[in-house]
Amino acid sequence: MDLTGIDGLKLPEDRIRTLEKLLKTVYGDSVQVEYLEQMKSKKNVVLLLNIHTTPPSHLAPLIAKLFISETFEIEKQILESCQQNGLSVPEIIGAENGVILMYFLRGEPLVDLINRTFEPSLIDELAIWYHKFHESFNSIKGDPRLRNFLLCDDTLYGLDFEEAKPGHWILDIAGASASLLDTNPINDSRKRAMVWQLLEKYLSLTNEERTVEIDLLFVKTIADVLTQTAEWRKDDQIRMLADNIRTDGIQI
Numbered sequence: 001m002d003l004t005g006i007d008g009l010k011l012p013e014d015r016i017r018t019l020e021k022l023l024k025t026v027y028g029d030s031v032q033v034e035y036l037e038q039m040k041s042k043k044n045v046v047l048l049l050n051i052h053t054t055p056p057s058h059l060a061p062l063i064a065k066l067f068i069s070e071t072f073e074i075e076k077q078i079l080e081s082c083q084q085n086g087l088s089v090p091e092i093i094g095a096e097n098g099v100i101l102m103y104f105l106r107g108e109p110l111v112d113l114i115n116r117t118f119e120p121s122l123i124d125e126l127a128i129w130y131h132k133f134h135e136s137f138n139s140i141k142g143d144p145r146l147r148n149f150l151l152c153d154d155t156l157y158g159l160d161f162e163e164a165k166p167g168h169w170i171l172d173i174a175g176a177s178a179s180l181l182d183t184n185p186i187n188d189s190r191k192r193a194m195v196w197q198l199l200e201k202y203l204s205l206t207n208e209e210r211t212v213e214i215d216l217l218f219v220k221t222i223a224d225v226l227t228q229t230a231e232w233r234k235d236d237q238i239r240m241l242a243d244n245i246r247t248d249g250i251q252i
Contacts, residue, residue: 001038003045003066011045015066015098022064022094022101023051030054042143043069043162048104061104063090071162072098078137078161085136087129088157107152111183114146118190120197125156127201130172133158140167144175144225146183170214173202174221181222182229182238193252195222219249 003011023031035050045066051059065075072095079100082089090102114122126149133141141148142163150157177195181187199218203210226242229235 001036001045004068009068011066011068012098015045018097018099019047019064019066019101022096022099026094026101027051027053027059039063041065043071062093063102063104065100065102067098067100067162069162072100074164075161076100078164081136082133082158082161085132087132087136088155089161090157090159105150105152105157107150107157109147110149110151110156111146111179113151114180114191114194115183115185118188118194120194122151122156123194123197124201126176127173127198127205129156129158130169130176131202131205134169134172137164138166139164140169140172142167142172144172144179146176146179169202169206170217170221173198174218175225177218178222178225178229181241182226186237187241189252192250195250196252219245222250 023033030053031051032053033049034052035048037048039046039048045068047064047066049062049064051062053059067075076092076095079089079092079102083091090105093101093103095101110122110126113119126146129149130141141158141161142165143160148159150159177198180191180194180198185191199214200210203214208214223242223246226238226245230239230242
């Protein structure tokens with residue numbers, strides 16, 4: 001496996017030893033990994049594990065997040081606090097020295113589900129999740145790609161909190177909206193309606209009035225996020241979408 005982050009930094013070797021230690025602490029010295037798959041991750045190494053013990057027992061698949069970036073404590077603290085505050089996130093089994101071991105969630109990424117069904121209630125659930133997170137932490141989640149949300153057993157789960165930091169709530173809401181618009185079908189009219197639905201539902205939860213100033217900031221922030229995405233992907237279609245939104249807004 002290529003145990004390298006997106007910026008070329010290698011995974012510290014002690015992370016593997018820590019993972020072995022966590023598995024043995026939780027499941028005993030007889031634990032063995034029978035299946036291992038590296039999952040997609042921008043900054044760190046994320047592994048899907050199937051394990052077995054002696055004597056054999058039925059064990060759920062696990063996710064091990066091995067940190068290359070210096071964000072282990074941030075993610076650990078937020079995951080633990082989310083569970084205490086009733087926010088749906090993966091359950092931590094163990095965490096130590098740059099490694100978080102969690103139960104694997106079987107579900108569908110929110111972005112794929114929306115692109116397949118265009119179900120408006122999913123947008124309301126996203127707004128509710130974000131509102132609860134912002135109230136609980138007085139910070140933004142960061143990294144608002146909709147692939148960082150998963151619907152599992154009719155419950156919306158948030159994933160990946162390493163970019164959480166203080167900030168204006170609109171960065172999360174506009175960032176999620178940009179993620180919705182830049183996936184296929186790109187800039188679909190139904191998605192444009194969902195973008196405004198997300199803003200309106202969120203504002204209704206905060207008891208804040210929708211104003212011209214908020215609308216302008218919302219549209220500008222979406223355009224800014226799309227511009228960043230276009231540069232990262234080297235995608236002229238998304239760059240054009242960002243320019244059009246910056247000029248003409250988001251028309252329904």
